[in-house]
Amino acid sequence: MAGSEPVTAPDQHKPGHRKSGRIGALVTAAALVLMALWGNHEGRVEDIWLIGVAALLVLIVIGDAVLRRNGLRS
Known part of the structure; x- marks a missing residue:
């Protein structure tokens, strides 16, 4: 019930x-790098x-992991 x-x-x-x-x-x-190699x-x-763009994605993932490990992001 909603109540x-x-x-x-x-x-x-x-x-x-x-x-x-x-x-x-x-x-x-990884797909972007493969497209660059065999395009x-x-x-x-x-x-x-x-x-x-692939490097930017990897940097974002690494930055997110570092921030979460340090408790700066929930």
Whole structure:
């Protein structure tokens, strides 16, 4: 019944699973690097963007892990 459930704000709910989000980001970064290595393009601009975005994803995952380990993020 709705009367027995506590009233909570949407920001009090935890978003998704952290571990699956990290794994998904790392798998996506690996796919981007593979696309840079075996793409059907001739120029190097695409390679730079793909590897740059992959590196950014990895840095975000590492930064999130460091912040959570230090207790600066819940």
